[in-house]
Amino acid sequence: MRFPENPVLTKELRTRMRGTRAYWILFAYVGLPSLIVFLTYATYTAFQSGNGQNAFQLGKVFYSTVFTIQALLVGIITPALTAGGVSLEKEQRTYDLLSLSLLPRRGIILGKLLSATLFVALLLTASLPLASLCFLLGGIAPSQVITAYVLLLSCAFLYGAVGIAASSVAKSTTNATSLAYTVILILFFCTLPLAIAGITGPFGGNGVGLTALNPIGAVSSGINSEVYFGLSLSPWLPALLVNGMLGVVLTVAAIHRLEYPRSDRTPLLRTLCAAFTLLLAFFLYGFTAPQAAGVSGNSLMAVSILTLLATTLIAAIFATGDGLPTSGGLIRLIFDPRRLRTGDAASGLLYGVLLVLICGAVLYIGTTNSSRPASLRLVLLSLSLLWLLGTLGIWFSAAARSRWAALTATLAAAVVVSVGPMCTQITVGNSPRRPTVLDNLLYLSPFPAASELSGSGSKSLRTPALLFQAPFRMVTPALYGLLGIGFLGLAERARRASRTVVPPAS
């Protein structure tokens, strides 16, 4: 079988190694860990005495040093290789010529991404001699080293995909680079707690999963195993699947952004996102949910926070867009299942419902019988939150007619609604807090409702000042439902207004 030719890949590979830049990167990539390993060795030998019986300890130290530094370097280097992929072509005015050729857009994106990943693979290969020092000293199994390399490569693919997606979105390479690094930092710090928990041992008596998602965690993931809904897996597999899938979603999104004329990749993109949600729900609920039987409030709260966070992101990402379609009734635009294949904000709400139901199904099937009522209540609460934020996103989209403005505004509103009311509960000193009328704001936040999910619920937030004496988990969804209807009305008004603004064709 002949491998299909990709001129962009050939070009990138050919020019990457020209000049001195690539060699400087290679030098720094191998030089920095070498220096630190040498310093580690010097420190270790200075404080240790003996005849080398404990050399395996040094082997372990070498291993974690070499791979932790590599993980950081991969995170720094890879996005820089791809973030200019598309935007730099546009800035150098080479993009028009390239996009006019018969080369499909996926060829351009994949060529750039693959060449960056291959360059990182070269860097990783160059570090092999350093890594093999661990074998000399012992304490590390070859499988651990291989796993660490595979995971670093999967991180490189993901970070490269983040870079190329940022490049296809941003107007300039500077913007693309800062966007890519911001996203990677968010990814890094969101997954860091899992990695730390994986390294230092399980916390709170619960199992830890997805430790290898973070590159630092990837280093220590060789020997443990993780349990998801009773299924025992090596840590590298979930990380590989999640990183790989997220990378694929971002790559397809980048191709979709570039396409002209837009060949509709929305169905593919939405199917991939649904598959990614399913995968993530399986792994995230897998290690948090088994204990969600109402016995352990901690894990139920963890599941609730994850679900509500995911719902917020789903609403902000999918139910926002560059304006709304001007023809057809708004209700039909939102609830017509045939419109799921379109990519606009209105159809995003129904798609979001689908994603939340996927999460709910995984949670319901995966948990024990006794915690199923709680998971159903959680799904209901998530759906109501989705309705609130989704309608808000649709309204913002209709009013601002800019995806980014609507997305930012929706996220900001979500933060204000969730966290703002909780601030009223802050007390200073030891004196007990007096109930005030402001306590009613708690109905707006999903968290008091989430804390009541297990049925028994904590009653600490219930004060005599509250208007309704019904539980939060019943009042909050009802309130969200009503507010959502209001936002839909506002969205329809904004849509009508935008219809009249369009200048008539002269």
Added chain:
Amino acid sequence: MPLVELVNLRKEYKTLVAVKGLSLTLEPGDIFGFIGPNGAGKTTTIKMLATLLEPTSGIARVNGINVAENPEAVRSLIGYMPDAFGVYDDFKVWEYLDFFAAAYKVPKIDRPGLIDMALDLTTLTEKKDAYVDELSRGMKQRLCLAKTLIHDPKVLLLDEPASGLDPRARIEIKELLKELKAMGKTIIVSSHILPELADFCTSVGIIERGELIVAGPIEAIMKQVLGGRVLEIRVPDIDREKATALLPSVEHVKSVKRIGETLRVDYSGTLDDQSEVLLALIHGGVRVQSFAEQDTDLEDIFLRVTKGLVA
């Protein structure tokens, strides 16, 4: 079937109409000069034909294929050279051409021959192994033209191919275009400088503020715009009044203007009729010092039809 056909092509941006209902037809082998001041809509029109921009309304067809509906099919038929383009650093001349040949799916085995041919045509053979960023501007322009030809397109869309070049490089590009004309290519070439195009275009179109004001073969346009030819007559000072009074009564004379020492006559008659004007003057007792037909060129037409407005 016309090779290129534009029907009521229109492009609107948010607050601006860049091209207003442009219609045009080109047959195989036509060389169409697209003239207009900067910002008139030339580049937008060419970009729409090149499948880089989607028309707001109207139809653009190349070889009968709708550009908006099937851009992929159109792309193999056209070669587009933008007015401003970049080249990849760290790339050699032959690699640059090989890259685009591969991007246009030219079989690997045919590429070396085609690259040599394109380099030969653009007289860049000796620069084959040079790095692209070492080339002069004129050479880069020729290299871009070589790249445009590498997949043997039927239609060439050249946007300001000679802008920013020194006179020698300009002449080289011009010669190259003549060669392409001889090869039977259909070319749409835009420029805001007229003499560049006058030599080799079979037809021209003048565009201003997004509207095609006139279009057609150069002679036909001259006739349409000027209503015929312009005669320059020089008479002594004392006879000038007499001649000015006499000329309008001569058949086919449309107007008479005094410019300095000469009289400028717009004449709509044929070449044979032209002598009647001289005869009438001499019979009227006017002493004629010189009598000649003025060389009208595109510049005159351009200045007459455009208003110096830019969209």
